[in-house]
Amino acid sequence: MTALAALIRRDIRIALRIGGGALIGVLFFLTVVVLMPFAVGPDLALLTRLGPAILWLGALLASLLTLDRLFTADHEDGSLDLIVMSRTPLELACAAKALAHWLAAGLPLVIATPVLGLLLNLDATATGAVALTLLAGTPALTFIGMIGAALAVTMSRGGLLLAVLVLPLSIPVLIFGVAASQAAIVGPLPFGAPFSILCALSLVSFVIGPFAAATSLRNGLD
């Protein structure tokens, strides 16, 4: 347990310091949201209507962008081999690494959402709904993406492949994230149903992700 806590602390520290680049995700998120009005026009009513979808797409792409750092840096300096060989089960180590990655790269996206909601003319309810669904949904994006990151870590052109492999798998998260936000803003569906499914997706990916990632890491590194 102390080993896992140490791993989480180390990963967060690396991510937040020079060379980690976790906060670049937030910058990318901001840039995507700023670009949207240039594409669809400065119509505030339209932006209000599209707001939750834009925020969700931006968060999805931003979390994808930082994913290839999850294992690559450790693979480059050799510490990934030590993690694989250590006595801590690799599945737990993967889960800890993904958790640290979410805390360093996923949670900042959720925190940035209220500010970005202002840019898109979202009211307090809408912003709160999007932030809450992102809080429930981004762990699923990280844990699903971890599988792709583990598959791509040993490949030379892994980054692009990662996006191609992970995006189809994250469609359910996007659907229920946007559906729950819309349900909270305009109805007519109750907020609870899609939101519960979103939480369920996060929990399921928390179970599947570490096992699949550990399997592909073991196979990829030997």
Add this chain to the structure above:
Amino acid sequence: MSLIDLANPTRFLALTARLLPWLALVTVVLLAAGLYLSALAPDDYQQGATVKIMFIHVPNAWLSMFVWGVMSLASLGTLVWRHPLADVAAKAAAPIGASFTFLALLTGSLWGRPMWGTYWEWDARLTSVLILFLMYLGLMALWRAVEDPTRAARAAAVLTLVGAINLPIIKFSVDWWNTLHQPASVMRMGGPALDKSFLIPLLVMAIGFSFLFVTLHVAAMRNEILRRRVRSLQMMQARAYTGSAPASGATGPIVGAA
């Protein structure tokens, strides 16, 4: 001959060499009979002659999912028993499955044009088949991205199994998304049960296409086994060349290169 014997690549090659012509023959006969029956089937009272696209479309759509199931079983073989023949089976199935999925999308689109008035409708079924197609392409990209076949097989096996778990979730969520965004505006077959005059040609075509898959799969597996043998021969040759190079100078012997 037990199943274990069949798992030996050499025995597999010998057996399938005898089996393949018969499989091809059965496929041709079934497809010919199916096409003949389809041509004889009556026109639908609403859809006219376009209903006959169904006889191609439905078997392709069915096989697009079936092939992923075959790959998932093969992936279990790869991860649990680490058997090379399972790797070969999974790799050979992916392009065939992608082709079936593409044909299902294409025929569905051609069918949609006269029926729905558009080539593409964001209908739940169409959308989930499109996502399935994307996943096939991603899987094939993964196979090509790793050079060593054994490692590529294990990586692809993980992705195939994750996909097998995720595909029902994606299907369910796309259904949800579809009912949320648009009311059921799409005409569907099978409100009334399918008439016997359509059912029999459809079944014959479905069995014919399944045999087509088995034939193509076995042929592709044979090709893949032979390709791997060629690859390992080339590796051995390269190793022999570099190994003997310091001793015998730059013009090392390439004996047995044939």
